[in-house]
Amino acid sequence: MARPKLCDSIRGLIGPSRSKLRMPYEPSIIEPRWQKFWAEQRTFRTVEDHAKPKYYVLDMFPYPSGSGLHVGHPEGYTATDILARYKRMRGFNVLHPMGWDAFGLPAERAAERDGRHPADITKTNTDNFRRQIQRLGFSYDWDREINTSTPDYYRWTQWIFLRLHERGLAYRAELPVNWCPALGTVLANEEVSPEGTYKETGDPVEKRLMTQWMLRITAYAERLMKDLDLLDWPEPVKKMQREWIGQSNGAEVDFKVAGSERRFTVYTTRADTLFGVTWCVLAPEHPLVQELTTANNRAAVDAYIQRSTRRSDRERKADQATKTGVDTGARAVHPLTGELLPIWIADYVVGGYGTGAVMAVPAHDARDHEFARTYGLPSKTVVLPAAGSAACEGAFGDDGVSAHSGIYSGMSSAAMRTRITQDLEASGQGRAKVQYALRDWLFSRQRYWGEPFPMVIGADGVAVPLPDDALPVELPHLVDFKPTADGRPPLARAESWLQVADPRGGMALRETNTMPQWAGSCWYYLRYLDPKNDQAPFAPEKERYWMPVDLYVGGTEHAVLHLLYSRFWHKVLFDIGLVSTPEPFQKLFNQGMILAWSYQDASGKYWHEKDIEERDGKHFVRATGASVETRVEKMSKSKLNVVNPDDIISEYGADAMRLYEMFMGPLDMTKPWQTRGMEGVSRFLQRSWRLWLAGDDDTWAAQLSEAAPSEDIERQLHRTIAGVTEDLEQMRFNTAISKLMELVNTLTAAPQRSRATLNTYLLLVAPFCPHFAEEIWRRLGHKNSIAYAPWPVADLSKLIESTLTIPVSVNGKLRTTLELPLDATEAQIRELALADPGVQRHLAGATIRKVIYVPKRMLNLVVGPPA
RNA sequence: GCCCACGUAGCCCAAUGGCAGAGGCAGGGGACUUAAAAUCCCCCAAGUGUGGGUUCGACCCCCACCGUGGGCACCA
Numbered sequence: 001m002a003r004p005k006l007c008d009s010i011r012g013l014i015g016p017s018r019s020k021l022r023m024p025y026e027p028s029i030i031e032p033r034w035q036k037f038w039a040e041q042r043t044f045r046t047v048e049d050h051a052k053p054k055y056y057v058l059d060m061f062p063y064p065s066g067s068g069l070h071v072g073h074p075e076g077y078t079a080t081d082i083l084a085r086y087k088r089m090r091g092f093n094v095l096h097p098m099g100w101d102a103f104g105l106p107a108e109r110a111a112e113r114d115g116r117h118p119a120d121i122t123k124t125n126t127d128n129f130r131r132q133i134q135r136l137g138f139s140y141d142w143d144r145e146i147n148t149s150t151p152d153y154y155r156w157t158q159w160i161f162l163r164l165h166e167r168g169l170a171y172r173a174e175l176p177v178n179w180c181p182a183l184g185t186v187l188a189n190e191e192v193s194p195e196g197t198y199k200e201t202g203d204p205v206e207k208r209l210m211t212q213w214m215l216r217i218t219a220y221a222e223r224l225m226k227d228l229d230l231l232d233w234p235e236p237v238k239k240m241q242r243e244w245i246g247q248s249n250g251a252e253v254d255f256k257v258a259g260s261e262r263r264f265t266v267y268t269t270r271a272d273t274l275f276g277v278t279w280c281v282l283a284p285e286h287p288l289v290q291e292l293t294t295a296n297n298r299a300a301v302d303a304y305i306q307r308s309t310r311r312s313d314r315e316r317k318a319d320q321a322t323k324t325g326v327d328t329g330a331r332a333v334h335p336l337t338g339e340l341l342p343i344w345i346a347d348y349v350v351g352g353y354g355t356g357a358v359m360a361v362p363a364h365d366a367r368d369h370e371f372a373r374t375y376g377l378p379s380k381t382v383v384l385p386a387a388g389s390a391a392c393e394g395a396f397g398d399d400g401v402s403a404h405s406g407i408y409s410g411m412s413s414a415a416m417r418t419r420i421t422q423d424l425e426a427s428g429q430g431r432a433k434v435q436y437a438l439r440d441w442l443f444s445r446q447r448y449w450g451e452p453f454p455m456v457i458g459a460d461g462v463a464v465p466l467p468d469d470a471l472p473v474e475l476p477h478l479v480d481f482k483p484t485a486d487g488r489p490p491l492a493r494a495e496s497w498l499q500v501a502d503p504r505g506g507m508a509l510r511e512t513n514t515m516p517q518w519a520g521s522c523w524y525y526l527r528y529l530d531p532k533n534d535q536a537p538f539a540p541e542k543e544r545y546w547m548p549v550d551l552y553v554g555g556t557e558h559a560v561l562h563l564l565y566s567r568f569w570h571k572v573l574f575d576i577g578l579v580s581t582p583e584p585f586q587k588l589f590n591q592g593m594i595l596a597w598s599y600q601d602a603s604g605k606y607w608h609e610k611d612i613e614e615r616d617g618k619h620f621v622r623a624t625g626a627s628v629e630t631r632v633e634k635m636s637k638s639k640l641n642v643v644n645p646d647d648i649i650s651e652y653g654a655d656a657m658r659l660y661e662m663f664m665g666p667l668d669m670t671k672p673w674q675t676r677g678m679e680g681v682s683r684f685l686q687r688s689w690r691l692w693l694a695g696d697d698d699t700w701a702a703q704l705s706e707a708a709p710s711e712d713i714e715r716q717l718h719r720t721i722a723g724v725t726e727d728l729e730q731m732r733f734n735t736a737i738s739k740l741m742e743l744v745n746t747l748t749a750a751p752q753r754s755r756a757t758l759n760t761y762l763l764l765v766a767p768f769c770p771h772f773a774e775e776i777w778r779r780l781g782h783k784n785s786i787a788y789a790p791w792p793v794a795d796l797s798k799l800i801e802s803t804l805t806i807p808v809s810v811n812g813k814l815r816t817t818l819e820l821p822l823d824a825t826e827a828q829i830r831e832l833a834l835a836d837p838g839v840q841r842h843l844a845g846a847t848i849r850k851v852i853y854v855p856k857r858m859l860n861l862v863v864g865p866p867a
Numbered sequence: 868g869c870c871c872a873c874g875u876a877g878c879c880c881a882a883u884g885g886c887a888g889a890g891g892c893a894g895g896g897g898a899c900u901u902a903a904a905a906u907c908c909c910c911c912a913a914g915u916g917u918g919g920g921u922u923c924g925a926c927c928c929c930c931a932c933c934g935u936g937g938g939c940a941c942c943a
Contacts, residue, residue: 236871236938243939250943268943281943323941348941358943367941437942556937593936597878614877614893632935663891665880669872670936674879680891683906690906735881738890745890748907807886812924814886852923858885862923 025689027653031771035137043785044139048545052093056546057084058525060554063101064125069132071643071673076553076591078658079667081138085767086728089791095546097528099146100126104517108449108481118449136654137771144531148520155472156537157519158454163576165465169216172463177442179208185446189439190561213444217568221245221436224567232587237559244560246437251421253430258331258340264288267354272416275405276361276382279342280332283351284308294329301326308347323348323371335429354435369395446489448481450514456500458508489513521562522569525549544580552585592670596641599628608640632672643673655769656682662733688744691758700779709754714798716746717757722794724764740765760792808833808859810842826853833859
């Protein structure tokens with residue numbers, strides 16, 4: 001899609017001899033000039049200024065990948081930049097920082113592949129990301145740039161880890177973990193998909209027993225759940241977090257094992273179905289299984305355990321439909337009826353949740369029902385849909401009325417739950433229990449490129465924290481990032497680093513696992529407040545001034561990862577007294593994904609947009625004429641539909657790119673990129689530019705009128721101020737831009753242009769296309785940046801229309817429009833409407849049954865056949 | 868299977884109970900030009916996914932269905 005540059009075409013046309021040269025809009029000259037100015041003047045350096053209200057607007061900082069920025073990044077960044085600039089003009093003290101989430105797997109894998117050090121690769125990538133981001137003219141305070149992989153940053157990540165450790169929130173445990181053979185590391189639950197694969201790459205994940213660092217996020221489950229209510233976040237994100245935390249209110253019930261002193265405890269949310277229990281099920285890994293299993297059943301039980309531990313989560317889920325299990329031969333005693341109930345093991349009961357044991361109620365639970373059918377186990381109905389109604393076929397899982405439940409019969413399910421739980425508690429056989437699906441956070445990785453733990457393992461095997469003054473524990477320089485031959489993590493290769501004095505005396509070995517990538521992002525929003533502090537992670541008074549983050553913009557992919565982890569750390573810091581707010585991010589906004597059209601021919605081959613032509617709404621390969629299927633898809637190299645921001649900026653400029661990113665549609669919506677759409681915003685900028693050049697004169701702004709603008713223009717101007725301001729407050733950037741376009745279209749058509757009007761317009765457009773605005777602002781004679789000029793205020797008295805326009809409809813269909821003086825009364829409007837020939841035609845031979853008048857809005861006549 | 872969001876001119880999107888069009892792309896015509904580009908002006912085009920309902924009046928609210936995208940899915 002070649003497009004001649006404006007400057008080239010003009011030069012080609014006029015040559016050096018022509019004197020009346022219009023000054024063209026040339027973003028390629030203007031934009032670097034102002035970017036340099038902002039950097040040199042430190043225009044966006046932020047200081048604590050308690051005289052002003054603060055506004056902390058934050059982007060989710062990027063992982064600087066090798067492939068550079070894609071058009072999705074600048075979408076969120078542009079939105080926050082516009083708001084940051086708008087808020088500055090409104091007199092806010094704005095904190096708007098950027099940095100790099102620079103530790104992580106991809107750099108380490110690239111290092112293995114390319115033979116370069118991860119630090120080196122990370123440096124190249126961050127330099128490229130910074131260059132690309134700066135080309136868009138964002139008003140970040142670059143003095144606050146941070147990088148999670150630098151020792152002066154991760155020193156404090158380690159420091160916070162020590163605080164967690166002190167409080168018993170970090171511990172080592174041997175447990176079955178998610179091991180990804182392809183990556184050679186363990187993963188957190190949050191990183192594993194329901195299918196049992198790594199969410200990022202799709203590599204399979206299996207269970208392995210390993211000793212790992214865990215963070216006790218479960219201790220905060222309730223607060224993480226409850227405090228969601230305090231937040232101005234999108235409902236779907238809150239819902240995802242609630243589901244992940246998975247609170248359930250139920251009861252524990254103790255069962256005795258017949259002929260033994262042993263007991264086991266089940267967890268249930270349906271204590272009201274206790275009389276319907278016909279057997280119990282333990283998870284295969286339940287600690288009592290070995291002891292309970294009778295000699296006759298031992299072989300079958302062992303075989304089943306063997307089989308189920310080998311099965312990955314993925315396999316388990318694959319055949320959810322068929323439930324399997326084996327009888328242990330042992331019997332449990334029903335706590336209320338004394339009945340003997342078989343004890344089975346089955347892998348649909350998961351060891352890590354609740355007590356790892358359940359009571360089976362086949363009449364009222366779909367899983368148990370199916371299990372009963374498969375193995376011919378009995379069933380007892382104890383809940384009826386309504387009093388006296390018949391028992392249902394299949395499992396009746398809803399609440400109803402209790403039956404065959406002794407003294408509880410006839411109670412509602414809810415009432416019986418409360419009552420029986422109290423009674424069990426009184427007799428020591430049970431208790432109310434709130435259970436969470438959330439597990440502790442697996443916090444170590446067998447990787448090189450991450451934060452080292454500030455811990456050593458003593459000769460006695462005890463993990464010992466290093467003192468604060470030993471921080472940072474720097475990552476030793478390695479050239480080989482593979483695990484050692486005996487399977488220890490890569491850091492075990494750093495032999496001289498490994499040996500260290502045990503703070504308790506003697507020698508110890510350093511912890512060789514590293515922290516996961518999420519560690520650095522758990523608190524980075526706090527480091528921005530005070531990024532150079534070498535005495536503390538941040539100064540308390542700065543935290544009190546800036547926190548919480550007023551607006552946090554990023555994609556939904558972090559709904560239960562980063563956003564849950566950082567809330568957890570923040571709450572710990574809150575409990576320690578290091579931060580003053582219970583939550584870090586007051587308002588969250590998710591930008592939508594940007595997709596792109598793809599073109600695929602009948603053979604399945606993808607074509608680049610530039611090789612496609614359109615005829616009569618159908619698309620064809622230009623060279624061959626073959627027809628192609630068009631689809632909106634995620635951008636990917638294989639689909640040949642990737643858009644590179646650098647190319648767009650080279651062709652149209654950063655201001656145009658910013659405008660288009662916002663103009664495409666609502667920020668939170670998924671929408672397709674169409675490079676053709678750049679034409680519209682580019683023309684808008686050029687038309688805007690020409691507003692300051694009148695006629696053929698090349699003297700900048702010389703012919704602007706000093707007279708007051710016409711009443712119509714004045715009205716539209718103030719309507720635009722009010723509209724754009726409201727749209728910005730609501731983050732409706734697309735409609736704000738369209739209002740600005742409308743104004744420009746009007747001003748372009750106007751016979752003369754008032755300097756005052758254009759001044760206001762320039763202020764309104766400045767947050768959207770800042771280079772453009774700075775350039776004109778300077779040419780108008782201002783010495784300072786427009787960035788801190790005051791935002792215009794709409795004069796509401798100027799919005800009043802001079803006449804009233806009333807649409808008149810008959811039976812809801814528009815028939816005419818009346819133009820009336822502002823003070824027209826309903827009676828006058830009615831009279832005029834009835835006299836209108838267009839209306840009368842539809843009244844002929846009919847009776848008016850009703851007249852609806854909405855003051856100053858519309859008039860509707862409801863008519864029917866003659867009475 | 869369950870939950871959520873979205874379906875409006877050829878395309879991206881406005882309009883949130885009151886005139887279906889704010890803005891843009893694409894398309895057509897005209898002005899300017901020796902011509903073209905650029906620019907300016909004008910025009911074209913949907914009755915709002917489908918079927919019901921509520922209402923004087925529905926893109927908007929309610930019900931069912933279809934399509935697209937996203938999330939969840941043995942948690943007892």
